[in-house]
Amino acid sequence: MLLIACPHCGKRPETEFRCGGQAHIARPADPMTVDDGAWSEHLFVRANPKGVHAERWCHVHGCGRWFNALRDTISDRFIETYPMGAKPTQFPQSETRA
């Protein structure tokens, strides 16, 4: 089980958290001008990287607050957690190789 550092509560076990998928997805600013292809990209296409991934997490069984995290999807190691609305301070390349 992973230990995840909630920015508000500190390190807690993974089962207290819910993963909300890819972070920093912006809804199209002017929806009426967006065509089907761009909607499809927005709704369905995800980064799915083999390496460092930015995600939203929620500490559902704790403070209940959402935050962002950088995680390496090969080792599952959390690199950084940071508040909603912020950008990560680092964005390293994956350090591992499966």
Added chain:
Amino acid sequence: MRRFSLTSLLSESLRGHTGWGRQWRAPEPKPRYDVVIVGGGGHGLATAYYLATVHGITNVAVLEKGWIGGGNTGRNTTIIRSNYLYDESAAMYEHALKLWEGLSQELNYNIMFSQRGVLMLAHNVHDVQSFKRHVYANRLNGIDNEWLSKEECKAFCPPLDISGSLRYPVLGGALQRRAGTARHDAVAWGYARGADDRGVDIIQNCEVTGIRRDAFGRAVGVETTRGFIGAGRIGVVAAGHTSTLMSMAGVSMPLESYPLQALVSEPVKPCFPCVVMSNAVHAYLSQSDKGELVIGAGTDQYTSYSQQGGLHITTHTLDAICELFPQFTRMRMLRSWGGIVDVTPDRSPIIGKTPVQNLFVNCGWGTGGFKATPGSGHVFAHTLATGTPHKINAPFTLDRFRTGRLIDEAAAAAVAH
């Protein structure tokens, strides 16, 4: 290829089984093939096999990063069924099931296909209604599926407790009698052997590191750890690594890759006659021919390529198994493992063309790809050979996420997909 027969078995038994030889060659890659299939799992090998047998295209290579049978083909819980709700899925999985029924004879290889029946338990009123709907939908599509009362469930699967004292009482079940299990790695081996015999090159330990496109944007070949290999057409059949491969050609996919775990117990004498699935508590269970209980867990909640998955996921599954089958609470689990599955937003696969000319994809099987292996290979071979989809895979386009014609098995199949 040396065929297996009574006479060949007898003569080999007299020679101490020293004369069988390799089941498929280990060729050096040629500079160019008509079709290159990226991914040597069951689906990729089946595609190569049907390209050779049905379409007469034998200048084919199957490129495998690891070894045959070492990926998700050897990691699943071997369950085969076709009782899907929607017409498109029902046609696809039933096509596969019909091929499964003759596959050992077709391949001359015992894949140990056992139609022992898959029983899906209903624990609440919603389950009952939903499964009955499945039964009726399946019958309209010509697929066997029947509703059993709880007494009939008990008669079919004696280890069930129908007393009503369980936390999740059994109210009845939907049974597909033609469903069952098969020996998973034998499926890969059988297809590999059959394809190799017809001239297909199976190249193991050959990882694709790039997809080369020409000035017009067409895919013309793949860069690999064993050099460049030219290709008339490329079929990507790489399960959890499809996103990674397709990004090499500049195509982003509506896929996310999750670890899916399974585990087996110590082997015991035959005690469990069929496959039982319980979507409500998320547990499914069967007993292998070796005697192990084979148990499938759910996916982890986050994407990962770690091929491990969290221990609490399997613990949760075992909680559900112990709740349903208290007689197994003292069984010891021997092994657990994870595979990386590629999940689409509607939980249905993508089989067909991509925006890149000559590049085709067969992916998105998520947590339920093994059962489709022969059908998937068969229709994908048609797509690669003719350049147009077979009528069965025509609805499973990449474009459906743009047009909105989703095949939403995500809602229909509940969890155990």
